[in-house]
Amino acid sequence: MKIGILGYGNLGKGVESAVRQNPDMELTCILTRRDPASVKPVTEGVKVYSVNDIEKFKDEIDVLVICGGSATDLPKQTPEYAKYFNVIDSFDTHARIPEHFANVDAAAKESGHTALISCGWDPGMFSLMRLYGSCVLPEGNDYTFWGKGVSQGHSDAIRRVEGVKNGKQYTIPVDAALEAVRSGQNPELTTREKHTRECFVVAEEGADLAKIESEIKNMPNYFADYDTTVHFISQEEFDANHSEIPHGGFVFRTGVTGFNKEHKHVIEYRLNLDSNPEFTSSVILAFARAVNRLAKEGQTGCKTVFDIAPAYLSPLSGDELRAHML
Amino acid sequence: MKIGILGYGNLGKGVESAVRQNPDMELTCILTRRDPASVKPVTEGVKVYSVNDIEKFKDEIDVLVICGGSATDLPKQTPEYAKYFNVIDSFDTHARIPEHFANVDAAAKESGHTALISCGWDPGMFSLMRLYGSCVLPEGNDYTFWGKGVSQGHSDAIRRVEGVKNGKQYTIPVDAALEAVRSGQNPELTTREKHTRECFVVAEEGADLAKIESEIKNMPNYFADYDTTVHFISQEEFDANHSEIPHGGFVFRTGVTGFNKEHKHVIEYRLNLDSNPEFTSSVILAFARAVNRLAKEGQTGCKTVFDIAPAYLSPLSGDELRAHML
Numbered sequence: 163m164k165i166g167i168l169g170y171g172n173l174g175k176g177v178e179s180a181v182r183q184n185p186d187m188e189l190t191c192i193l194t195r196r197d198p199a200s201v202k203p204v205t206e207g208v209k210v211y212s213v214n215d216i217e218k219f220k221d222e223i224d225v226l227v228i229c230g231g232s233a234t235d236l237p238k239q240t241p242e243y244a245k246y247f248n249v250i251d252s253f254d255t256h257a258r259i260p261e262h263f264a265n266v267d268a269a270a271k272e273s274g275h276t277a278l279i280s281c282g283w284d285p286g287m288f289s290l291m292r293l294y295g296s297c298v299l300p301e302g303n304d305y306t307f308w309g310k311g312v313s314q315g316h317s318d319a320i321r322r323v324e325g326v327k328n329g330k331q332y333t334i335p336v337d338a339a340l341e342a343v344r345s346g347q348n349p350e351l352t353t354r355e356k357h358t359r360e361c362f363v364v365a366e367e368g369a370d371l372a373k374i375e376s377e378i379k380n381m382p383n384y385f386a387d388y389d390t391t392v393h394f395i396s397q398e399e400f401d402a403n404h405s406e407i408p409h410g411g412f413v414f415r416t417g418v419t420g421f422n423k424e425h426k427h428v429i430e431y432r433l434n435l436d437s438n439p440e441f442t443s444s445v446i447l448a449f450a451r452a453v454n455r456l457a458k459e460g461q462t463g464c465k466t467v468f469d470i471a472p473a474y475l476s477p478l479s480g481d482e483l484r485a486h487m488l
Numbered sequence: 489m490k491i492g493i494l495g496y497g498n499l500g501k502g503v504e505s506a507v508r509q510n511p512d513m514e515l516t517c518i519l520t521r522r523d524p525a526s527v528k529p530v531t532e533g534v535k536v537y538s539v540n541d542i543e544k545f546k547d548e549i550d551v552l553v554i555c556g557g558s559a560t561d562l563p564k565q566t567p568e569y570a571k572y573f574n575v576i577d578s579f580d581t582h583a584r585i586p587e588h589f590a591n592v593d594a595a596a597k598e599s600g601h602t603a604l605i606s607c608g609w610d611p612g613m614f615s616l617m618r619l620y621g622s623c624v625l626p627e628g629n630d631y632t633f634w635g636k637g638v639s640q641g642h643s644d645a646i647r648r649v650e651g652v653k654n655g656k657q658y659t660i661p662v663d664a665a666l667e668a669v670r671s672g673q674n675p676e677l678t679t680r681e682k683h684t685r686e687c688f689v690v691a692e693e694g695a696d697l698a699k700i701e702s703e704i705k706n707m708p709n710y711f712a713d714y715d716t717t718v719h720f721i722s723q724e725e726f727d728a729n730h731s732e733i734p735h736g737g738f739v740f741r742t743g744v745t746g747f748n749k750e751h752k753h754v755i756e757y758r759l760n761l762d763s764n765p766e767f768t769s770s771v772i773l774a775f776a777r778a779v780n781r782l783a784k785e786g787q788t789g790c791k792t793v794f795d796i797a798p799a800y801l802s803p804l805s806g807d808e809l810r811a812h813m814l
Contacts, residue, residue: 176745179745179746180745180749182747183626183627183654183745184626204747213808226569242750256814259810259811259814260807260810260811263810271639279657280814285814287620287624287755289813290620290798292813293798293799293801293802293809293813294613294616294798294801295801296813297774297777297798297801297802298613298767298770298771298774298801299509299770300770301785302508331554344760346760414581417500419505419506419509419762419763419766419767419769419770420505420612420766421505421508421530422764425761425762425763425766425767426762427759427760427761427762427767428758428759428760428761429613429757429759430756430757430758430759431755431756431757431758432754432755432757432758433753433754433755433756434583434670434672434753434754434756435751435753435754436745436750436751436752436753437745437746437751437753440745440746440751441624441745441753443745444624444625444626444745445624448623448624450776451623466809466810466814467798467800467814468797468799468806468809468810468813468814469794469797469798469799470797470798470807471794471795471797472619472620472623472793472794472795472796473619473794473795475619475620475624476619476622476623477624480794481586483619483792483794484585484586484589484792484794485585485624487615487618487619487794488582488606488611488615488792488793488794
């Protein structure tokens, strides 16, 4: 199947890399809003074109992976390009998913294409775990923890503080909270009890470090509700130890069964990821395979991970899956 | 939706109990091979009938949950009753799944019913995790560990040893092996390195304990390849501490991504279950909901958990799922 990439940032590069790990896929081209000559793909021979020429490729791409940002890019791009392509995106503004779904669904249905939105790990694999968990243990509680990993939004917020040259923020789940959930205690946890935030900051020369630290720790929405640690480090240390984008987290479902609700059960799903964008890209490509199959079956409109029978994700046949994986 | 139960052992009781936790389900009747008068359901008003009268109920049950054993019951029962009902079972003899699938598929297609086999947690939820893991990390390794939990087959084997009055066997995953996998070392593990076996035995009066212990520890297939511990206890202690049927385990997928395979990822799914049959029953009922929906859509034949879009498991609508769980 032929994959197109729209947008060559961290996610686009992750998709390019993941295509090489899926023998039934090939990368047709990369489309960009930048000057195509300025984009240098890692894969030899892959062509880069301007997004302005995108319609020319409508018969050459089975699934277009849209690698824009959720704030402003995807709400426009995914419905727009669903007019010409089967599309998949990683839209992750949870509160706006219903609206985005409706827009993409209308566009895809009108043009007879298949779309899948909000793919990755949260939303994505974590959503699947929340759904499976709530269905198999209808009487119970959900817990989602994130980290240890880099929060892009919180790192951006640090970098906007005056006197900060560079910064990175790690979200860390609190061990005691994880243990309380894991042991089936069904705790009610405050924001502060669930996660801590650790910041690594490169300050500009002569900056007031105490002021920076206070400003970060008291920043509303981002840090004020958390126990936050701020470490000032050199640019060299920053480059050496904080250039990667790890992430991960936990989804728990705890519940009871039995005529007297006497039996407790704990389901735990954990991700430990060296590279957030590469793992997200890998999930996206598995679901792109499903999008391609649904499109061939004529199942048009917008889907989410909830609508995909797991067998559609695999290059193996039903016989092979039943024989080796069931 | 109307649920029928065929077979009122641990699993059948688990289904009876789980029906009460799903407001969109009701228990129509219990069917048994025993004298119906000898079977006393916990739920008031539920009728018990002889399996010989089962055909009378063919228009009164939406999904029949077949709660027989995998060795001899299910290979006959599931294809037989797929002639009259939409059916679901927990067939767990992994090596014979393709054959069972083919038999049930033929029967269900001929009669125009929908069937789902091998539902529960392994096969079942663990199979799903193996499938999702291999699709999102195509270059990697799978690891499945079982326990801590009661193995029915190994407990039965203990009870067949001369001089043993009662016995229970717990399968326990080895912590060092779990840690090695969790840390992304991709270890190659022998049978002995993955699990230990702990046995609690009530001996008959005057029995030769050393002989019993040696016979258990050296039993081929069951214990000889494992580090096995045997504890002799009184019937009172057995009744007090070993009357439950807990189980659980771990599915790991570890893999790499990146142009130079430089990033490691670890996916871990863990179950910690106070009651193996009750959790299995709860999974079965979620998939019974999907069977009922597929049947209404006219999708006949045999399915497995791989063929079920997760949204079909939930009583919530697509809009609700997207708004609250994605």
